[in-house]
Amino acid sequence: MTSSNLVYLIALPLFSSALLMLLGRKADKWGHIFATLISTSTFAIGAMEFLAMRDRPEESRAVTQKLFTWISVGSFNVDAGLLLDQLSIAFVLLITGVGTLIHVYSIAYMSHDRDRRRFFAYLNFFIASMLLLVLGDSYLNLYVGWEGVGLASYLLIGFWNQKPEYATAAKKAFVANRVGDFGLSIAIMIAFANFGVVSFHGIEEKVGGASETALTAMGLMLLLAATGKSAQFPLQAWLGDAMAGPTPVSALIHAATMVTAGVYLITRSNFVFDNAPNAQLAVVIIGTITLLFGAIIGTAKDDIKKALAASTMSQIGYMILATGFGPAGYAFAIMHLLTHGFFKAGMFLGAGSVMHGMNDEVNMRRYGGLAKFMPITAITFGLGYLAIIGVPPFAGFYSKDKIIETAFNAGGVQGVIFGSAALLGAVITAFYMTRVMLMTFAGNKRWADDAHPHESPFLMWAPMVVLAIGSVASGYLLYSGKAIVKWLAPVVDKHHHEHEEFLQPIVVTSLAIAAVVIGVGIALAKYRGELAASAPQDVSIFTRVARRDLLQDDANEFLFMRPGQKLTQVLVATDEKVIDGVVRGVGASAVGSARGMRKLQTGYVRNYALLILIGALVALVAVLVVSL
Amino acid sequence: MNPTNYLYLSAILFSIGAVGVVVRRNAIVVFMCIELMLNAANLAFVTFAKMNGNLEGQVIAFFTMVVAACEVVVGLAIIVTIFRSRRSASVDDASLLSR
Amino acid sequence: MTFTAPALEYGALAPMLVIFGAAVIAVIVEAFVSAKLRAPVQLSIALGAIVLSFAQVWRLRGTSTATAAVNSVVVDGPVLFMQGTILILAFFAFLLIADMDAFAAQASAIPGSVEERKALQVGKIQTEVYPLTLFAVGGMMLFPAANDLITLFVALEVLSLPLYLMAGLSRRRRLLSQEAALKYFLLGAYSSAFFLFGAAFLYGYAGDVSLSGIHAAIASGPGNDAFLLIGMISLSVGLLFKVGAAPFHAWTPDVYQGAPTPVTAFMAAATKVAAFGAALRIFYVALSGAQWSWKPVITAVAILTMIVGSVIAIAQRDVKRMLAYSSIAHAGFLLTGVLALNQEGLKASLFYLASYGFTTLGAFALVTLVRDSSGEVTDLNRWVGLAKRSPSVALIFSIFLLSFAGIPLTAGFIGKFTIFTAAYDSGNIGVVVAGVLSSAIAAFFYIRVIVMMFFTDPEEDTVTVTIPSLYTNLTIWIAAIVTIALGVFPTPILDAIASLATFVR
C-alpha cells in the first residue's frame, strides 16, 4: 500500500529547521512556538497513520512511498523511498511524541538562552533526521537519517560550544559515531555485493541465497554501527560526555530516541541476523557487556546526568541483548525501548528541572532533600525510578522482566550466563537508581548558599507528568495480551515459532523482584541519612576505576588517540623530510651536479682540447672494440 | 715500401700534434701543433692517393695547404692582437672566461 | 693529357655566388669607400646580396635537384631550405650588426690604449664585420651543399675563419672578446684537423671523396673497416665540435659569452643550421650504410650532450652562457634527428633548425637591450625584476625561453615533438626518454630566469633597457612572431619541408 503523507513527517520539521536557520534572529520571537507546532503536527500525522494502520488487516499494514529515484548507476538503484510498518510506526510515535513533549519543556527550559531559536531549529532537524532513519526503506536511506541524527546530536551536544570541553564532547560523539558509520557503510557494501540491492525488502527476498559468512560479516558490521550510535561497548565512551548538551537534548536524543537507533537497526535487519547465528551471539555478548558496564559506571557517578547516561547505556544494553535472541527477543527489545523512552526521558527532564532550580548544579553531592522543594519533580522522577528498576506494575517491570526471561530461555550454558548477567544488571540498576533518588531528593541539604531550589514552571513539569504517566502505564498497555509481540510479529517474527521455556515465567519474575529488593536494600543501607557534600577520595580501586568510566577513555587514548597522534606526527615529518625531501633532493642534486660539472669548464683552452682529444679517443676505441 | 707505414707515420704525427696542443702553453706552439696535425692529414691523403691509385688525395693536399695558409693568417692576427693586449702568448693566461 | 674546363652550373650555384661576390665587393668597399659612407654602403650591399641570393634560392625551389660544379656541390630540397634559412637569419643578423655599438672601433688597437680612445673620440668605425659575415654566410651555405670531402673541408674553413675573427671584435670587455676569439680559433682549428684527418681516412677507405662514392663503397663493403671507422669518428669529431655536442662543446659558453652579442646571435643561429645540414648529409647520404657502427656512439653523444647542456645550464649566472648551454642541449635534441636516419628525421631536423634559429637570434638580440652605463648586462642577477621596468622585454624573452623549453604553442614544441617522433619511429626510444628527461631539467633553468624577471624584486636598480633601434626592434619582433607562428600554425613550413626534404645522393 502506498501513501503520500509519509514525506510530510520528514519534510515539515526539515523545512521548519531550515527556515529558522535561514531567517536568523528575525525568527527569534516566534521560532520556538513554530517549531513546537511543527513537532506537534508530525505527531498528529504519526498518530493518524497509526490509527489507520491499526484498522487495516495485519498483512497490509505496511505503507510505502516512493519519492524519486535517488541514485541510479548501473545496477545500483536506490530510491528515495519511505516505509512505514508496524516497527517504524512505534518509533514514529515515540519520536514525535516524546519530541513534542520536549519541545514544550524546552520553551521554558531554554527561555533565557539567546540562541533558543537555533536550539529549536536543531531539535526539528533532529526530528526530521530521526524520522528519516526509521522511515527509510533501504539501508542507504537509513544511513542518511543515521548520520543526520549524528549531526544533530553533534550540534546539540556542542550547543554551548564556547566552552571548549563541550566542543570536545561534541566532536568525540561525532567521531565515535563515525566509527559506527564505518560499519554501516561496509554492511551496505556487503549487501550490494551479495544481493545487488540495498533496500530492506529486496535483501529480505534474497537473503536465503547468501552465504552465512557474508551474512555474519554484514551482521557484525551492522552491530558495529549499532554500538556507535547506541553507545554500546566498546564505543560507549562518548555518551557520558554528551551530557554537555542542554538537558532536554539528553532526554530526547541521548536517552529516548537516537541512542536506541542501534536497536532499531538490528531489529530492522532481523532477516540478516536470523540467518547469522554467530553475529547474533556477538550481539548478545556486546549487549551483556554493556548492560553491566553501564550499570557499574552508574554506581560511581555523582553527576546526575552522567549517572542517568550510564543508566541509559545499560538499559540499551538490555535491548541489544534482547535483539540478539532473534525473533524471541525483538518485540521485547522494542517494548523496553518504548518504556525506557518514557521513564528515562521523564527522569532526564526531572534532572533538568532539578538543575533549573539549583543554578545548573549537576553534582548530586550538592543536592539532598530536594523533594520538599520540588515535589512534582520528585514524584515524576520517582515514578520513573520505580519503572526503571522494575517494580511491578510499572513499565520497566514488564519489559525488563521479559528480556531476562528471554535470556534464560536462550538455553544451555549461554542462557544461564546471559540470564544471570541480566539479573545481576537488575540488582545494580536498583542500587544505583536508588542512590540517585536518595542523594537527590532525600537526606540532608548540601547545596551551595546561593542555590534557591524551587519547583519548575508549568511548561516544564507538564511534560514530566505526561512522561510519568507513560512510565506507569506503558508497560501494561504494551504487554497486555502480548499486544506488542503480535503487533510486531509480521515484521520481526514471520514464522511464529514458539520457544521452549527454560524457567517458568513466574520463577524469573520472582528472581527479578528479588534482584530489585537486593539492589534497593544495599543502596538504602549505604546512602540513607547524612552524606558529605563532596565525594570521598579514599575509595577502593574499583570505585576509582568506575568513576573513570571503567577506563574506556584511557583505553581509547592508549590504543587509538596516542598512536594516532604519533602516527600523524610521524607522517607529517615524513612528508616534509622524506617525500618532499626526495623531491627537493632531486632538485638539489641537479644543482649540485651542475656545479660539479661546471668545474670541467676551467677556462683553459688546453683543457678543452684535452676534452676533445679524450672524447675522440673514447669514441674511437669504443667503435673499434665493438666493431672489430 | 709498404704505403701503410706512411699511414703509421701520419698517425704518429697527428698524435704528436694532438697531444702537443694539449700540453703546450705558448699559443704559437699550440698553433704549430695544429699545423702538424693538418700536415699529418695531408700525408695520409697523399698516401691514400697512392694506395687508391687516383689523384684526388693529392689535389686535396693542395687545398689543405691553401686553407692552412689562410688559417695562419687569421690565427696569427688573433694571437698577435691578444699578445699586444696582454704581453703574453700563453694560452693559460687567456682564461677569464670560465664561469 | 688534355685539360677540359669543368662545366659550372651557374644557375644552381647562383645563391652562393651572389654572396661570395658581394663579400669580395665588400672587401673592396672597405678599402676604397670613405669612412663616413662605409657603414651604410656595407649594410646595403650585405642586405642587397642577401635579398638577391634569397631570390635565387626562391627561383630554384621548384627545379629538380641537381649536382653542380662537377658533382662537388649538390642543390637539392634540404639544401635550398637550409640556404634560405641561413639567408633569412643572416638578414636579421646584419640588422643587429648594423647597430654598430657592439663592435670595436679598431679591433687591432690595444684595449685601453690611447689609440683606442682616440678612435672612439672621432667616432671611427671599422666595418670589416660586413665582409667577414658575408664570407661566413657563403661558407655556411656551401657547407650543407657540399657533396665531397674537399668541398666540405673548404666550406668548413670558409665559414669558420671569419667567425674566429668576428668573435674578437667586441667593443666592450675586449679582453674577453679576444680571449673568445683565441679559444674559438685554436679549438676550431684543432677540430678541423680531426675533420681533415677523418676525411683522409674515409678517402682511404672508399678511394673516392664524393659522398655518394663513400656510400657506394660502404654498400659494397670491400674496404678496410679500420679506415672507415677511424675516418668516421675523426670526421664526426670535427662536425660535433661545430654543432657544439658534448664533450666537444667546451668552447661554446666561452665564445658565446665573449663574442659581441650580434655575432653570437648569428653564430648560434646560423652555424647550427649549416653544421647540422652538413652532418645530416654526411650521416644520411654517405655513412647511412655503416650506421651499425656509428649509431651507438652518436647516441651516447646525443644523450651526453642533452644532459650536459641541461644540467650545467642550471649553474649559470650569465645569460649568454646560459643560452650557450641551452644551445648545447638543443644540439643534443637535434642529434636525435640525425640518429633517426629516416625521412621524418630529416624533415623534423629542418624544422627544428629553422625554428631554433629564429628563437636563438631573437633571444640574443634581446640580450643587447639590457644594459647599464658600461654596456650590455649579461649577469643574470641583474636581470632580476626586469619585468617591472620593461614588461614587454621580459614577456618576449619569456616567449623565447618557453620555446627553448618546448612548451606548446611555441615553435620549440613543434620542433621537439617532430624530432622525437622521428627518433621514436626509428626505434631510438632510449634517446627520446633521455631527451624528455633532460627537457625537464632544462625547464628548470628557463623557468628560473622567468621567475627572476617576474617575481623577484631587484636589489640594485642600475640596469636599463635601451629603446631598441629600429633594426634590433624589428629583429626581436619578427623572431617572436615566428616563434609563436611556427608553434601555432607550422603547417606552411612543414608542408614546404615535406615537399623539399629528400637528399640527393
Next chain:
Amino acid sequence: MNLLTSMGALPLLGALLIAFLPAANTKLIKQAAFVISLLVAGVGISAALGFDVNKSGFQYVEKYSWIPALGINYQLGVDGISLILILLSVILVPIVILAGWNESENGRFSVKTFYVLILILETMMIGVFAATDVFLFYVFFEAMLVPVYFLIGGYGTGARQAAAVKFLLYSLFGGLLMLASIIGIFVISGNQIGRTFDIEALSTLQIDSTTQNFLFLGFFIAFAIKAPLWPMHTWLPDAAKSATPGTSVLLLGVLDKVGTFGMIRYCVELFPEASKTFTPLIITLSVISILYGAFLAIGQKDIKGLIAFTSISHFGFITLGIFAMTTQGNSGATLYMLNHGFSTAALFLTAGWMISRRGSSTISEFGGLQRVTPILAWSFFIAGMSSLALPGLSSFVSEFLVLVGTYTRYPVAAIIATFGIILAALYILIPVQKALHGPTTPGNENLPDLNKREIAAIAPVIAVIIALGFYPKPALDIINPAAQATITKAGFSDPAPVVGGDK
C-alpha cells in the same frame, strides 16, 4: 560557430577586451570579468541543457584540420564526463571572481593582469576537457600551466614563488613524460591506421602489452602528479598554501581534475590492458592517498594546507573509483570530481575569508568564530560537512558510489578506504572545533561577518552541494552513459551480485 568553440573563445576574447580597458579603473575591470564569466557559464549551462543524455559518444563535435602534416586536428567534443567538468569550471569561475573581489589587489602584477589570466585560464580549462585530439589536449594541458603559474606566483602569499615554481616543474615533468607517451602512440598509429591523434581512432589500436605498459605509465605519471596521488603530491600543499583562495579553488577544484579526467579518458580508454596490469598498484596508491592525505590533514596547522591534504585524500577516492573498473566506481568518481570541486570551493572560499579577516591562516589563531561571524562559520561548517561526505550533501553520493563500486571488485581496498570516513570526521571537526567553537580568541571579537557580495558567491555553491546531495540524478544522467562506455571500452563489466536473479 560551434558551441564548444564559442564557449572556449568567449573568455579569451574577454581577456582581450579587458586588456584594453584602462588599468586604473579596477572596478570596471572586475565587473567586466565577472559579466564575461557569467556569460560563459550561461553558454556552459545551455550546453548541458542541450546535451542528449541518451546518445553515446561525443556530442557538439567539431573538427578542423590544424596541422595536417602531423595529423593534428582541432577537434572538440564532449561526453558526459567532460561536460560535467566543463560545467564545473564555468560555474566556478564567476564564483571565484565574485568571492575574491579584492584578491587581485595586493599582487605583484596589476588587477587587470589578474583577470586576464583568470579568463585565459578559463579558456584553457574548457579546452582541456573538450579536446578529443590528444595533441590538442596536450597543448591545453601544458599551456594551462602558464596562467596558473603567474596566478600563484604573482598574487599569492608567503613562499609563493617557490610554490609556483614547484608546481610548474612538477607539472612540466609529468607533462614531458606524457609527451613521450603521446609520441609513442602517435608513431604506433602511423604504423597501423595512419598518423592521427583522434582519441576514438587511437583507442582502436592494437598495442603489444610491454609498449602499452610504458605508454600507460607516461600518461599515468603525468596525471598522478596532477591529481595528485601519493607520493607525487608534495607540490599541492605548497601551492595551495601560497595561492590566493580563488586560485586554489580553480587549482584544486578544476585543474587537478584534469589528472583524474585524463586517467579515465586517456589511461583507461587508450590502454585497457595496461590499466588492468597496473590496477593493483594504483588501487594501493589510491588507498594510501586516502589515508595519508587524511592523516596529514589532521596534522596541519595551516588551514589552507589542511584543505589541500583533504583534497589529496579525496583524489585518492576518485582514482580508486576510476580503477575499480565498475560503473558505480567510475560514475562515482566522475561525480566525485564535480562534488569535490564545489565542496573544495566552499571550503577554500570560506577559509579565505577567514584568513583575510584575521590576517593569518594558522588554525589556532581563530576561535569562537561561530559567535562572531555566524554566517561565515556556518558556510565553513557546511563546506566541511560536505567534505566529510555527510549524507544528504553531494559528496556522500559520490563517495559512497566509489566505495560500493570498489567493494564489488576489491573488497579489502574498499574497507581500508572506508577508514577514511572516520579520519574525515577528525580532519574536519578539529578545525571546526578550533576555529569556530570555543571562546573567541582575543582580537577576533570584531571581525565582520560575510557581506552581501560574499554571501552571493557562497550561496550558489552551498545550494548546489545540498541540491546534488538530495537529487544527484541530473548529474548522474549525464555521467552514467559515459562511465558505462569507459568500462566497456576497458573490457570490464560489473561483477554480478552473489545472489543473482531478480524476483
